[in-house]
Amino acid sequence: MRVLARPHSLVLLFNSLLLAILLLATPPASASVIGIDYGADWFKVSIVKPGVPLDIVLNVESKRKTAAVVLIRDGVRQFSSDAVALSTRFPQDTYASLKNLLGKLYPDPLAAEYRKTFMNTMIEDPVRHTASFTHDDDHTYSVEELVGMQLAHAKAQAEAYGAEVVTGAVITVPPYFNQFERRAILDAAELANLRVLLLLNEETAVALNYAMARTFSGPQHHVFYDMGAASTVASLVKFHSIQVPSGKKNTTVLELEVIAVGSDPSLGGHTVDVRLQHLMAAQFAKGPGKDLGVDVFEDSRAMAKLLKEANRVKQILSANQETFASVEGLLLEKDFKMKITRATLEDIIKDLLPRVPGPVTTVLEEAGLKVADIDSLVLVGGGVRIPSIQAVLKDLVGESKLAQNVNGDEAAVLGAGFRAAGISKQFRVREIRIKDINELPVEVVYESEPKETGKARTFHTTLFTEKTVLGAKKLMNFKRESDFQFDLVYKTGDKSPILTATVSGLTAAMEKLKEQSAAPPKVKILIELSESGVISIGDAHVLFEVDQAGKNPSLKDTVLNFFGATKKDAEKPLFLQIEDGVNETKADDSKTKEGSASNETEAANSTASGDATKKLVVEKVKLNVTIAWKTVVPLSSEKKSDIKKAFATMDAADRLRRSHDEARNTLEAFVYSFKEFLYDDDVEIVATEADREAAKEKLDETSDWLYEDGDQAPADELQKRLKALQKLHAPIKRRRTELRGRPDAIAALEKSIATARVAPEAPLHSEKELNDALELVHNAEAWLLRTQAEQAALAATAEPVLRLADIADRQSAIEAEVGRLVARKRKPVPKKKPAAKPKTSATPSASQTTDPVKSDKPQATPPPAAETEGHAREEL
Incomplete structure (x- = not known):
C-alpha cells in the first residue's frame, strides 16, 4: 500500500503547535520584579523576589526615595543627593522635573514654564519638534534619554539591594497621560534596558495598595486625591466582590473598578515652590541685592539656590507657623535671610485654592454621585500636607470623610510592586481584579x-x-x-x-x-x-x-x-x-x-x-x-540604538569614576588616620624616630599629590600609593598591637596553665592521657619563660619574639586538651535490685519463735568493700 505523506506545511504547523505547548509548560526561572513610582521630584522603587515579601528599595544613602535629578558634567553622571548637592553650582548641567516634559512639544505651556524655572538650555528638536536640551557643543539630550538614565539608575539600585537580576517592572503614570507621554516613558524604559510589564495609573496603584490588606463587607466608593509635585488627580474607585470561575466552581475575588478620573495637570507642589522662590528673589532684590547691579532673577545659580530653599521652607511651614529662609552667598557673596510665616505662604497661593476641589467635583459629577455617597476621601502626595489645602478639602467632604490612613509617600510604589508580582506569575499574591478606564476618547x-x-x-x-x-x-x-x-x-x-x-x-x-x-x-x-x-x-x-x-x-x-x-x-x-x-x-x-x-x-x-x-x-x-x-513622533529605532551605545560608554565612564572616587577617598582617609596614628604615645615606643620621620615625609608627599594630581589620576595609581603607605604603616601597627596586648595574653596563658595543673580524676582517664596533658602544660610554661626572657632583651622597636598569635596557639591547645578530659562522662552506677522476700509458711520456724524482738524494717546488710569505696567516690 502506498503511504501518503502529510503536506510539509501541516508538519510545520503541527511542530509549531507542539513547541508552543512545551514552552507554556516550562516553569519560569525565579527572578525579581520591581515597581517604580516615577515622580517629578522623587522616584521610589519597590521589589519582590523569591522568599522576600514586598519591600522598598533603599538607595546607596539608605534612603527610601531618590531625587529625580541627573547631573552630567565632563561626561560623568551624578544622581540623587550627589546631583542635588552640585545643582546649585552647576544648574546648567542639572536636569530635574523631567516628568513634566515627557511627550511634550517645545511650544507646550508646560515646556515654556520649565524654561522660566530651570536654567539649563532647552531647544526644539529639529525632527520631532519636542523639548530637548543642548548640553555642550557635542551633546544634545532628549527627555527620553535623561529619564532613561534615571530609570537605569533605579534598576541598578534594585539589583544592588536585592542581589538579583531585575526582569520586569511596573511603572506608575498619571491617568491623564496621553499616547505621546506613555510612549515616551516606554521609550525611556527601553533605553534603560528595563522590561515594562505594565504602565499603571498612579491612583489605581494607590487604590491597589489600599485594598491589599483590607476586606470589604459590601461595595464601597472611595476617592483617592493625589497632589504631587507636578499635578493633582482624583480617582473614584469602587471596591466590590465578584464571582469568577475557578475549576469546576466559582470563587469570590475582590474587584477594583475605576469609575471616574478628574485631574488638574498644572496644579502641584512645584507651583508652590516657584512662588516661594520668586517671593524670596523679590525680597533679596529689594534688600541685600539692591545695589549689586545684577538682577537676581537672571542669575541661574542664585535662582537654583532659592528654588532648593523654597522646597525646604514649604515643608517646614506645613508643620510650623513660621521659619527663616537662609542662603549663604546667594549672589556676589551677599547672604540672604528672610522670615516667612505660614500666613505669607497661604497668601501667595490663595488664588490656587479654588482649583483644589476641581478634580473631586469632576469625578462625582461623572459618576452621578454626591459627597454623601462616598465612604472616604483618601489623601495622597506631598502637596496635601499644606494646611490651607487640607482645609479646602475638609470643607468639601467633611472632616469625618477625610482619610489619611495610607502611606501617602509609598502607597503608589507598593501598589506597583504588588501588581508586578501578580503579573509575573512567579509569586502567589492575593487576587485583585482591576478595571481601569481610558480617560481620553x-x-x-x-x-x-x-x-x-x-x-x-x-x-x-x-x-x-x-x-x-x-x-x-x-x-x-x-x-x-x-x-x-x-x-x-x-x-x-x-x-x-x-x-x-x-x-x-x-x-x-x-x-x-x-x-x-x-x-x-x-x-x-x-x-x-x-x-x-x-x-x-x-x-x-x-x-x-x-x-x-x-x-x-x-x-x-x-x-x-x-x-x-x-x-x-x-x-x-x-x-x-x-x-x-x-x-x-x-x-x-x-x-x-x-x-x-x-x-x-x-x-x-x-x-x-x-x-x-x-x-x-x-x-x-x-x-x-x-x-x-503624528504630533509627537517616538524615537526611531536607529536613534534608540545610538543612545544605547552612548549609554554603554557613559556606564563605563561611571564605573571608572566610582572606582576612582572609592580609591581616592580610601587613600585620603588613610593619610589622615596614619598622620594621627604617628602621634600615639605607644607608637613613639615601638617605632624609631627615623621610621616616624620617613612615614611623615611620605604622608606629606602623598597629601600634596592628592590635591594637585589626585583628581585626574587613575584608580590603579591611587591604589599603588595606598599600598606604599600601608607597607610603612603595617609593621609599626603590628608592634604597637603586640606591645598593648602582650600583658593580657601572658596572664591568660598563665591562668590556663594553673587551671590545667588540677589533674582530672584517675579512674576516668588513663595514665598516658594524664601524662600527655601534663607534658603539654610543662612545655607551654617552659616556652613562656624562655621567650619572655628573650623579649625582655629586645628593644621595643624590634620585631617581637613573644607574639600574641603564638601565645594564643598554646593557650588554645591547653584549653582544648583539658576540656576534652573534663568533658568525659562518668559511667552510670547500675541500680541495685531489691532483695527477694523469703517465702513464709503457716508454721513459724524455731528462729522465728525464739526471736525476742520483732521489727517491721528490714535489717541492713553491710556492702562489700569494693562497693563501699565506689559509693564514697560517687559522693565526693
Whole structure:
C-alpha cells in the first residue's frame, strides 16, 4: 500500500503547535520584579523576589526615595543627593522635573514654564519638534534619554539591594497621560534596558495598595486625591466582590473598578515652590541685592539656590507657623535671610485654592454621585500636607470623610510592586481584579471609497470612549476595494492626531480575486487599547467569498480538515475565531451599513439556494499596515540604538569614576588616620624616630599629590600609593598591637596553665592521657619563660619574639586538651535490685519463735568493700 505523506506545511504547523505547548509548560526561572513610582521630584522603587515579601528599595544613602535629578558634567553622571548637592553650582548641567516634559512639544505651556524655572538650555528638536536640551557643543539630550538614565539608575539600585537580576517592572503614570507621554516613558524604559510589564495609573496603584490588606463587607466608593509635585488627580474607585470561575466552581475575588478620573495637570507642589522662590528673589532684590547691579532673577545659580530653599521652607511651614529662609552667598557673596510665616505662604497661593476641589467635583459629577455617597476621601502626595489645602478639602467632604490612613509617600510604589508580582506569575499574591478606564476618547477618521462622480465623504467613528476599560480590543470593518488610509485622533481638546495608518495589499488582492468574488470584500483591522493605555494596530485582513467549484482544496481547507473543522466553520473568518471578546465595529455610515447587510444576506441566500455546482468559500488575505506617528513622533529605532551605545560608554565612564572616587577617598582617609596614628604615645615606643620621620615625609608627599594630581589620576595609581603607605604603616601597627596586648595574653596563658595543673580524676582517664596533658602544660610554661626572657632583651622597636598569635596557639591547645578530659562522662552506677522476700509458711520456724524482738524494717546488710569505696567516690 502506498503511504501518503502529510503536506510539509501541516508538519510545520503541527511542530509549531507542539513547541508552543512545551514552552507554556516550562516553569519560569525565579527572578525579581520591581515597581517604580516615577515622580517629578522623587522616584521610589519597590521589589519582590523569591522568599522576600514586598519591600522598598533603599538607595546607596539608605534612603527610601531618590531625587529625580541627573547631573552630567565632563561626561560623568551624578544622581540623587550627589546631583542635588552640585545643582546649585552647576544648574546648567542639572536636569530635574523631567516628568513634566515627557511627550511634550517645545511650544507646550508646560515646556515654556520649565524654561522660566530651570536654567539649563532647552531647544526644539529639529525632527520631532519636542523639548530637548543642548548640553555642550557635542551633546544634545532628549527627555527620553535623561529619564532613561534615571530609570537605569533605579534598576541598578534594585539589583544592588536585592542581589538579583531585575526582569520586569511596573511603572506608575498619571491617568491623564496621553499616547505621546506613555510612549515616551516606554521609550525611556527601553533605553534603560528595563522590561515594562505594565504602565499603571498612579491612583489605581494607590487604590491597589489600599485594598491589599483590607476586606470589604459590601461595595464601597472611595476617592483617592493625589497632589504631587507636578499635578493633582482624583480617582473614584469602587471596591466590590465578584464571582469568577475557578475549576469546576466559582470563587469570590475582590474587584477594583475605576469609575471616574478628574485631574488638574498644572496644579502641584512645584507651583508652590516657584512662588516661594520668586517671593524670596523679590525680597533679596529689594534688600541685600539692591545695589549689586545684577538682577537676581537672571542669575541661574542664585535662582537654583532659592528654588532648593523654597522646597525646604514649604515643608517646614506645613508643620510650623513660621521659619527663616537662609542662603549663604546667594549672589556676589551677599547672604540672604528672610522670615516667612505660614500666613505669607497661604497668601501667595490663595488664588490656587479654588482649583483644589476641581478634580473631586469632576469625578462625582461623572459618576452621578454626591459627597454623601462616598465612604472616604483618601489623601495622597506631598502637596496635601499644606494646611490651607487640607482645609479646602475638609470643607468639601467633611472632616469625618477625610482619610489619611495610607502611606501617602509609598502607597503608589507598593501598589506597583504588588501588581508586578501578580503579573509575573512567579509569586502567589492575593487576587485583585482591576478595571481601569481610558480617560481620553479616541476616534477613527477615514474617507469613503472614491467614486467616479462626487467627492469622497469623511467619516468619524468613536473607537474608545473616556469610559472604555483598558485592555479593550476593537475589530474595525471597512467596506473598501482599494488601498486606503485612516487616522486615529483624540476626540476632545485640540483633537491631536495620534497616527495615520496606510493599508496596502487590498488593490492587488482585488485584481486577483475580483472575478471570483461573489460579494464585496470585507476589510477587518484589529485595534487594541492595552492595559498600559497604549494604542496599537494589530493584524489586518480582507475576506473574499470566492467560487472554488472544481478546484483542488486550498491549504486553508486542508488545515481545517486536519483540525476537524466543518464547512460552516470554513465560511467564518478565521480571524474572528482567534480573537475572543473583541468588539466588532463597522466603520461606515448608516446607509453603507444597510447596503452591507443586504449584500451579505443576498450572498448567503445565493450560497444556500444557488447552483449546486457553485462552492463558495471564504478566502482571507493578509494586508500590510504602515504606521506614521503624528504630533509627537517616538524615537526611531536607529536613534534608540545610538543612545544605547552612548549609554554603554557613559556606564563605563561611571564605573571608572566610582572606582576612582572609592580609591581616592580610601587613600585620603588613610593619610589622615596614619598622620594621627604617628602621634600615639605607644607608637613613639615601638617605632624609631627615623621610621616616624620617613612615614611623615611620605604622608606629606602623598597629601600634596592628592590635591594637585589626585583628581585626574587613575584608580590603579591611587591604589599603588595606598599600598606604599600601608607597607610603612603595617609593621609599626603590628608592634604597637603586640606591645598593648602582650600583658593580657601572658596572664591568660598563665591562668590556663594553673587551671590545667588540677589533674582530672584517675579512674576516668588513663595514665598516658594524664601524662600527655601534663607534658603539654610543662612545655607551654617552659616556652613562656624562655621567650619572655628573650623579649625582655629586645628593644621595643624590634620585631617581637613573644607574639600574641603564638601565645594564643598554646593557650588554645591547653584549653582544648583539658576540656576534652573534663568533658568525659562518668559511667552510670547500675541500680541495685531489691532483695527477694523469703517465702513464709503457716508454721513459724524455731528462729522465728525464739526471736525476742520483732521489727517491721528490714535489717541492713553491710556492702562489700569494693562497693563501699565506689559509693564514697560517687559522693565526693
